[in-house]
Amino acid sequence: MSSVILRSDFKGLSPAEFFYRxxxxxxxxxxxxxxxxxxxxxxxxxxxxxxxxxxxxxxxxDIKIDEEHSxxxxxxxxxxxxxxxxxxxxxxxxxxxxxxxxxxxxxxxIFGLGIKMAVLYSQLTTGKPIFVRSSTPDxxxxxEEEIMIDISKNMPIIVSQRIFKKRRKEHGTEVRIxxxxxxxxxxRRVEEYVxxxxxxxxxxxxRLRGPDLELEFKRSTRILPNPPRLGKPHPYGVDIELLxxxxxDCDANMTLKEFLLKKFEGTGERTIATFLRWSxxxxxxxxxxxxxxxxxxxxxxxxxxSKWRRPRPIPLSPLGEKLxxxxxxxxxxxxxxxxxxxxxxxxxxxxFIVEVAIAYxxxxxxxxxxxxxxxxxxxxxxxxxxxxxxxxxxDSIDWGYYKVKFPAPLAVIVHICSTKIPFKGVGKEAVAxxxxxxxxxxxxxxxxxxxxxxxxxxxxxxxxxxxxxxTILKYxxxxxxxxxEITGVSEKTIKEKLIAILEKDLKSRGEAKxxxxxxxxxx
Amino acid sequence: MVKRRRRKAFKAPTYxxxxxxxxxxxxxxxxxxxKGEKPYFEIPVRSLANTxxxxxxxxxxxxxxxxxxxFFSINESKKFMQTVLMLSLMLxxxxxxxxxxxxxxxxxxxxxxEYVDHLGRKRTEETWYDQRESNAIIQDIEVMTGIxxxxxGIMHDAKGKIVGNVIxxxxxxxxxxxxxxxxxxxxxxxxxxxxxxEVDAEYVLxxxxxxxxxxxxxxxxxxxEKCVLITGKGQPDRSTRRxxxxxxxxxxxxxxxxTDCDSFGFYIYSVYRxxxxxxxxxxxxxxxxxxxxxxxxxTDIYEYKIPKNYxxxxxxxxxxxxxxxxxxxxxxxxxxxxQLKLFLKRKEKIEIEALSGHGFKxxxxxxxxxxxxxxxxxx
Numbered sequence: 001m002s003s004v005i006l007r008s009d010f011k012g013l014s015p016a017e018f019f020y021r022x023x024x025x026x027x028x029x030x031x032x033x034x035x036x037x038x039x040x041x042x043x044x045x046x047x048x049x050x051x052x053x054x055x056x057x058x059x060x061x062d063i064k065i066d067e068e069h070s071x072x073x074x075x076x077x078x079x080x081x082x083x084x085x086x087x088x089x090x091x092x093x094x095x096x097x098x099x100x101x102x103x104x105x106x107x108x109x110i111f112g113l114g115i116k117m118a119v120l121y122s123q124l125t126t127g128k129p130i131f132v133r134s135s136t137p138d139x140x141x142x143x144e145e146e147i148m149i150d151i152s153k154n155m156p157i158i159v160s161q162r163i164f165k166k167r168r169k170e171h172g173t174e175v176r177i178x179x180x181x182x183x184x185x186x187x188r189r190v191e192e193y194v195x196x197x198x199x200x201x202x203x204x205x206x207r208l209r210g211p212d213l214e215l216e217f218k219r220s221t222r223i224l225p226n227p228p229r230l231g232k233p234h235p236y237g238v239d240i241e242l243l244x245x246x247x248x249d250c251d252a253n254m255t256l257k258e259f260l261l262k263k264f265e266g267t268g269e270r271t272i273a274t275f276l277r278w279s280x281x282x283x284x285x286x287x288x289x290x291x292x293x294x295x296x297x298x299x300x301x302x303x304x305x306s307k308w309r310r311p312r313p314i315p316l317s318p319l320g321e322k323l324x325x326x327x328x329x330x331x332x333x334x335x336x337x338x339x340x341x342x343x344x345x346x347x348x349x350x351x352f353i354v355e356v357a358i359a360y361x362x363x364x365x366x367x368x369x370x371x372x373x374x375x376x377x378x379x380x381x382x383x384x385x386x387x388x389x390x391x392x393x394x395d396s397i398d399w400g401y402y403k404v405k406f407p408a409p410l411a412v413i414v415h416i417c418s419t420k421i422p423f424k425g426v427g428k429e430a431v432a433x434x435x436x437x438x439x440x441x442x443x444x445x446x447x448x449x450x451x452x453x454x455x456x457x458x459x460x461x462x463x464x465x466x467x468x469x470x471t472i473l474k475y476x477x478x479x480x481x482x483x484x485e486i487t488g489v490s491e492k493t494i495k496e497k498l499i500a501i502l503e504k505d506l507k508s509r510g511e512a513k514x515x516x517x518x519x520x521x522x523x
Numbered sequence: 524m525v526k527r528r529r530r531k532a533f534k535a536p537t538y539x540x541x542x543x544x545x546x547x548x549x550x551x552x553x554x555x556x557x558k559g560e561k562p563y564f565e566i567p568v569r570s571l572a573n574t575x576x577x578x579x580x581x582x583x584x585x586x587x588x589x590x591x592x593x594f595f596s597i598n599e600s601k602k603f604m605q606t607v608l609m610l611s612l613m614l615x616x617x618x619x620x621x622x623x624x625x626x627x628x629x630x631x632x633x634x635x636x637e638y639v640d641h642l643g644r645k646r647t648e649e650t651w652y653d654q655r656e657s658n659a660i661i662q663d664i665e666v667m668t669g670i671x672x673x674x675x676g677i678m679h680d681a682k683g684k685i686v687g688n689v690i691x692x693x694x695x696x697x698x699x700x701x702x703x704x705x706x707x708x709x710x711x712x713x714x715x716x717x718x719x720x721e722v723d724a725e726y727v728l729x730x731x732x733x734x735x736x737x738x739x740x741x742x743x744x745x746x747x748e749k750c751v752l753i754t755g756k757g758q759p760d761r762s763t764r765r766x767x768x769x770x771x772x773x774x775x776x777x778x779x780x781x782t783d784c785d786s787f788g789f790y791i792y793s794v795y796r797x798x799x800x801x802x803x804x805x806x807x808x809x810x811x812x813x814x815x816x817x818x819x820x821x822t823d824i825y826e827y828k829i830p831k832n833y834x835x836x837x838x839x840x841x842x843x844x845x846x847x848x849x850x851x852x853x854x855x856x857x858x859x860x861x862q863l864k865l866f867l868k869r870k871e872k873i874e875i876e877a878l879s880g881h882g883f884k885x886x887x888x889x890x891x892x893x894x895x896x897x898x899x900x901x902x
Contacts, residue, residue, distance in 0.1 A: 466641040475604035482611035486549030
């Protein structure tokens with residue numbers, strides 16, 4: 001969760017205190033939403049701690065109702081990830097804004113703000129500390145801690161700590177947290193969330209156990225998507241805060257020219273020279289000495305310059321067509337699926353990639369308009385579908401052109417990867433109508449839909465051949481009986497001849513169809 | 524007793540010929556199958572578009588358009604099955620010397636086919652669901668073989684009646700149609716199976732309505748006027764039309780048609796004379812091109828000064844039908860155009876009974892004799 005702006009606007013208030021007072025923003029507004037949000041934070045952290053480091057995720061989620069307090073839920077999430085080094089634990093779980101929030105790469109938000117919100121919410125509603133048990137792969141120990149947050153000082157409190165010698169080869173993190181929550185109400189949403197997560201991460205093994213629920217999503221592939229590499233910000237996406245951040249890491253002698261060249265994506269010697277000429281800025285000025293006014297001028301010029309190269313998709317980690325199909329197939333069990341991963345594109349300096357899959361038939365329910373599954377950086381989006389750009393695009397498509405006649409068993413899966421997803425509002429559940437993104441989604445859907453159309457025509461023809469065969473066979477006994485009565489030629493002879501004619505007819509039709517099908521197999 | 528001599532004897536196909544023709548039709552299909560070809564029937568199209576007005580012979584005829592009924596084309600497959608099914612039933616009736624009605628054929632051929640559809644569901648289908656389907660197939664076989672169903676020994680609900688100085692022979696019995704008392708002879712479904720031995724009459728009067736027929740019969744109009752009296756009870760069936768045609772063709776009798784004065788009466792006249800659109804393929808045997816419309820004409824309403832209380836306002840349907848008649852080539856004569864245009868202009872109609880406005884005897888003692896003797900009919 002990005003929070004750069006908030007931080008500067010609310011100076012004087014401890015960040016922990018601020019979030020404590022504004023927990024609705026982070027999704028902890030009521031016991032239903034809070035339970036859902038906590039599970040979400042933990043599951044996403046576990047996925048990031050595994051797949052980003054080349055580990056096939058195995059994650060167990062365990063939900064229990066507190067025996068003494070029926071309004072309290074105990075959530076345990078255990079993964080086989082890289083673990084948290086013992087010295088980082090207090091800060092990772094007990095101090096808001098710990099962590100490298102300015103890394104420019106796609107992630108779900110590894111141990112970001114969300115987990116601390118969960119800790120705060122737990123503390124507020126049950127007064128209980130968070131339990132952590134973790135071990136890194138190369139460490140000889142396993143450690144367990146109980147952590148709370150000192151809200152006014154934004155400092156962790158270590159309630160207890162135990163260290164064990166590692167007995168068997170293991171690594172990963174187990175987190176247990178007790179919060180006030182409403183499992184009965186949150187159950188279906190949690191279930192759906194986990195189901196959709198399993199769809200976008202077919203390489204993960206996820207088990208979900210609840211008081212009246214047991215779900216297991218088996219790993220259906222051992223292939224992981226390429227992890228994202230660290231990228232640099234693009235000039236189109238800068239603001240004063242970001243410039244300040246980047247400058248704080250520079251040494252005293254770095255000039256503006258060097259700064260632009262080294263710290264940004266899409267710049268080069270020649271482009272910078274053109275930019276400096278165009279903006280009339282002094283390329284030899286020392287960046288450390290720039291005033292707020294200078295920085296304001298610089299950021300405006302960087303955003304206004306039209307000749308930066310497009311950002312490269314280095315920091316992005318799309319699933320790829322194969323994995324996306326694998327995941328969708330595993331969860332939706334369709335009769336047909338096509339998927340496309342578009343080339344990288346960008347909007348206001350932020351690279352993004354759109355992936356779309358279209359699933360048809362099989363176990364997909366027959367509905368009046370396409371079922372939409374939305375994902376942003378591999379996170380399922382469950383809320384606010386009505387205002388999402390993907391819904392808008394899906395609804396604007398003339399499905400009849402692609403031979404889909406509603407009600408139909410059709411699902412559309414849209415995954416957007418970006419270093420900055422253009423969310424609508426603070427809820428982060430709907431993507432805004434950015435024209436570049438909208439166009440990419442539309443192109444991807446149309447691409448998939450064209451393949452679906454070929455498939456449907458193929459199926460129609462197969463059905464037509466089947467219907468044909470059934471029709472002829474249905475009337476055959478009556479026809480042979482009557483012709484026998486009329487002419488005296490034996491029923492057997494007539495029947496055999498007619499069947500031979502039918503087989504020849506079906507064969508010639510079938511072969512014509514198979515020829516066409518070969519072309520559609522390009523998926 | 525002056526006897527009119529028969530001009531020519533009509534020869535209906537014998538039952539042996541019927542069997543041969545029906546078998547030949549099935550044989551064509553089986554031959555196709557034996558050669559490994561997809562079997563089909565070639566059927567003349569029975570629709571308005573394929574109905575031709577033959578102005579020389581003054582009858583409606585079937586055009587030359589033919590349709591292919593292919594067993595292997597999905598939309599025709601069932602009709603193909605129905606065609607061979609019906610063919611086998613008709614043939615069975617002839618071979619076993621039975622005389623089923625068209626409804627018998629419907630029931631005998633109706634059974635349930637069980638099958639599994641392309642989605643694996645168990646389903647059933649009837650060979651045909653109502654009699655209109657099987658009747659249509661019978662008509663298809665009639666046009667393909669060129670044999671009327673009456674000649675194939677298939678019965679229907681015949682409703683025509685005849686009375687007059689006529690002696691016929693049916694199944695070996697001589698029947699004198701002038702010795703039936705208050706009754707009349709019911710025209711059988713296949714009038715070609717009876718022999719018309721003697722006719723002592725000057726003309727044939729065909730009346731649309733049964734009630735008028737009964738009245739004229741009761742007062743023995745036919746004996747006094749020396750005519751044959753026939754009714755088809757409204758829209759005439761095939762056997763009534765065939766009987767009228769035979770009397771015209773074989774005995775050269777003038778045929779006069781009396782109907783109500785409205786569009787439907789006019790159309791009934793044209794069915795006797797030219798044939799109907801739906802059965803145009805039968806016109807060659809059923810139509811009587813020389814039949815004359817004796818009345819009641821539109822102009823009669825005014826010329827005979829029919830009292831106002833007998834005049835009815837024409838309905839929208841009457842007017843619509845009259846406009847259609849106006850465009851048919853078989854109503855294109857000057858006289859008919861005049862009648863129809865007057866009808867459309869005055870929007871008035873009357874029934875035959877309206878002539879009683881001048882007394883109950885007016886129709887039989889003045890109107891008909893006057894019209895026939897002065898030649899005031901319409902063609």
